[in-house]
Amino acid sequence: MSNLLLKTGNLTKDYTVGPQIVHALRNISVEIERGEFVAVMGPSGSGKSTFMNLLGCLDTPSTGLYILDGSDVSSLTRDELAETRNRKIGFVFQNFNLLPRTTALENVELTLRYASTSRRSRRNKAKTVLAEVGLSDRSHHLPSQLSGGEQQRVSIARALVNNPVLLLADEPTGALDTQTGVEIMSLFQSLNHEGITVVLVTHELEIARFSRRILRFRDGRLISDEAVKHPNAVKKMLSEISVEESKS
Numbered sequence: 001m002s003n004l005l006l007k008t009g010n011l012t013k014d015y016t017v018g019p020q021i022v023h024a025l026r027n028i029s030v031e032i033e034r035g036e037f038v039a040v041m042g043p044s045g046s047g048k049s050t051f052m053n054l055l056g057c058l059d060t061p062s063t064g065l066y067i068l069d070g071s072d073v074s075s076l077t078r079d080e081l082a083e084t085r086n087r088k089i090g091f092v093f094q095n096f097n098l099l100p101r102t103t104a105l106e107n108v109e110l111t112l113r114y115a116s117t118s119r120r121s122r123r124n125k126a127k128t129v130l131a132e133v134g135l136s137d138r139s140h141h142l143p144s145q146l147s148g149g150e151q152q153r154v155s156i157a158r159a160l161v162n163n164p165v166l167l168l169a170d171e172p173t174g175a176l177d178t179q180t181g182v183e184i185m186s187l188f189q190s191l192n193h194e195g196i197t198v199v200l201v202t203h204e205l206e207i208a209r210f211s212r213r214i215l216r217f218r219d220g221r222l223i224s225d226e227a228v229k230h231p232n233a234v235k236k237m238l239s240e241i242s243v244e245e246s247k248s
Helices: 048-055 078-088 104-114 119-132 148-160 178-193 234-247
Strands: 004-017 020-033 037-041 063-068 089-093 166-170 198-201 213-218 221-227
Touching: 004 048, 020 048, 020 221, 037 048, 037 178, 048 063, 048 166, 048 198, 078 089, 089 148, 104 119, 104 148, 119 148, 148 178, 178 198
Parallel strands: 037 198, 037 213, 089 166, 166 198
Antiparallel strands: 004 020, 004 063, 213 221
């Protein structure tokens, strides 16, 4: 089997706003292999969020090719895109998007209700992924009873429970303090080391440097594609944060 997970070829996305056409993405050609950890960066309006929406099958391109896990998804119907999202993609969002009156375990289980899975199987699988993100002892807590970092771990568990081929994270540390953000990025690194393919959008270079590769967008174009030579050392960063906090 090819190690190539996704490929875009001359991917474009245009929006009509009144009498004007906005070129959100212009001829983006990228290849990402299985097991990579890629960060997508760029200023507001650069096209990075549009690119993420296309990779996540939340939208369709105006022109161009998108191959995901060996299948051409660039011209699928809405129903086909929804099926692809449910089977192959896990999403992690900045604001967690957890159901407030539902426990951590039930939030994770919810994703499996769209699949033909028995209640017992759903419960066991949800417990397993919560354990993987370090929340075995918090599974019966409501989101309001969890810290921001714990809520983000629940959302990561929810994204993983269907065994997706691709994990997409949109500003996953944006609502967290610095130390908690570093801890979440450490979790993403650990998942990636286990073989999970991660693509995340961020505007913070320090966060992007946890990845192994950075794609930079500007004005709807891909302007650079660079390897990260030395991904951020988590223990060192946490130590530096602790020192700064002790000084204040």
